Amino acid sequence: MTKAVEVKDLVKWYGKETLALNSISFDVDAGDFFVIMGPSGCGKSTTMKILAGLLDYDSGEIFMNGQNMRNVPAYKRDISMMLENYALFPHMNVYDNVSFGLRMLGKQQDEIEKSVQRVLRLVGMEGFEKRSPLELSGGQRQRVAVCRSLVLDPSVLLLDEPLSHVDYRLMRKLIEDFKVLHEEVGNTFVLTTHYQEQGLSMAETLMIMNTGVVEQIGTPEEVYWSPKTVFAARFVGDINLLSGEVESQRKGECTVKTDAGVFRAPVPRDGGDLTGAKVAYGIRPERLVLDATRKYENVVDSELDGFYFFGNLIEYVLKTSDGNSLKVTEPADATIKMRAVGKSIKVGWRTQDAVVLEKPSVIKGLDIDEVIYGT
Ligand SMILES: Nc1ncnc2c1ncn2[C@@H]1O[C@H](COP(=O)(O)OP(=O)(O)OP(=O)(O)O)[C@@H](O)[C@H]1O
Ligand SMILES: [Mg+2]
Structure with missing residues (x-):
């Protein structure tokens, strides 16, 4: 199985005080729905930012699709990240928000149009192109934020706590949506959460983190019935x-x-x-x-x-x-x-x-x- 991501002995210090990642290692298979689950402060966002190339690290190696990422800047990585506080640009409508990344890459107008329509349709948001983010519900905003990353068709899509700002019923609905979306697009998803329900129900592979370390990696059933710690x-x-x-x-x-x-x-x-x-x-x-x-x-x-x-x-x-x-x-x-x-x-x-x-x-x-x- 091709590995979309390989992380080996990754260490990250913030200053001299905080050892945020204490030598973590894990692999993500291409096409996997990989969920990183752990309590607040365990290092989930730090891991995601390092994968995206937005944050430097102290030691260790990262490979994506077999290529060492050591000197590869964020914009050259085949990866796209939806940040924890999925801020949409409030002064831009849905279409402009979603097409933003493609415009930055200098893509042709008709290609942009096609890609934006495709992802909006995938998340059930077609027809909302002209709306301002301020005129959307929390769940709709969430879906537009996902589109903004997804439209770039990255080999790896990083979703940092995408379901943390929604109420319980919407969370359940979005869990379904994410699973269906993942099946339809086939890209590798790496998602973080600190809710057991989200991790267990969405993950194909679940990684449990504790302060700066990996406690266990397995299918949700393996971790639930055969925990190691x-x-x-x-x-x-x-x-x-x-x-x-x-x-x-x-x-x-x-x-x-x-x-x-x-x-x-x-x-x-x-x-x-x-x-x-x-x-x-x-x-x-x-x-x-x-x-x-x-x-x-x-x-x-x-x-x-x-x-x-x-x-x-x-x-x-x-x-x-x-x-x-x-x-x-x-x-x-x-x-x-x-x-x-x-x-x-x-x-x-x-x-x-x-x-x-x-x-x-x-x-x-x-x-x-x-x-x-x-x-
Ligand atoms: N910019 C920073 N400067 C210093 N310390 C930081 C910085 N960012 C994070 N940390 C610390 O590093 C550790 C890991 O933080 P991180 O944001 O990766 O956790 P997290 O698992 O994403 O938590 P949450 O679930 O609350 O989002 C924490 O102890 C945090 O306080
Ligand atoms: Mg975080």
Whole structure:
């Protein structure tokens, strides 16, 4: 597979104080929808600006379509970036905004006309050419901003937090639009977000970043079901975590001693012998089962501590006798199964649904208990 982007050991300092990128490496396949997801300040925009050639870096290598970008200025890169605050020129109408880049490149009038019409049609904004950006809704402005980059037909389109200024329903709609658009145009998309819902639903490949480092790269399902670190596990969704120690390991399964009990889990795919290791034992709330019978390999006694109705699902919060809290979610059917706080209930789960996490993060020197139980 051709690589649209290859980043090797990229380091970026802002002055002497901030190490924004602490040697990150990743590859983006041509035609991929690659999403960089991580909390505020982790280095997403820094990475994007460096790829676009708008920002210098300290060390490392960047290749695009096999070519080293070291001395290639922004305007010579086959890449186009939609900035975080997608500012459109307010004094120009939609047509002039979208055609701006092509005019700068000195393209012919009829070619510009054709390209602008094509991208406006792709995002459902044909007929809006004469409107001022001030006369558009937030979502429409967003789409025009995307057009402005897309019209250049770059081999790589960089979208830095394109969905951060819209309300929830519009965000859901734009997620669909972006996916359809990506399928239709076939260019490589690199998009950043700090919302799990956006990353999981749009990405073909998902990269989880933490302050200046890459925690994990994989398909959304891989990261969700086989996270490599506590940080990655938490960043893609809710997970119950218990601090524990691996007591024994055989035939692909390990036994983990926690304060709430001794539980089993599959050995992580690339894990060696973990016997004696301090680990986090994790299980997603939707994989816990209430009123568990003995057929579940892992069962624990608990009490109901609270419940929350979210429309499509119900979340029960349970307390185990040692004071650990467990979240259980169930699809919301007509009734809430239990409302009496203090009610005893057995919770169970299958061994294959649990994960053992050896590391709190790829960042070295963190204490696993502090990461599990800290805020
Ligand atoms: N121009 C700058 N000068 C100094 N420090 C900067 C500069 N730009 C960013 N930083 C710092 O570098 C780190 C990474 O910032 P960056 O903007 O890449 O984060 P981000 O992941 O895009 O965050 P957000 O989700 O808030 O947009 C942060 O600690 C930030 O404060
Ligand atoms: Mg940013």
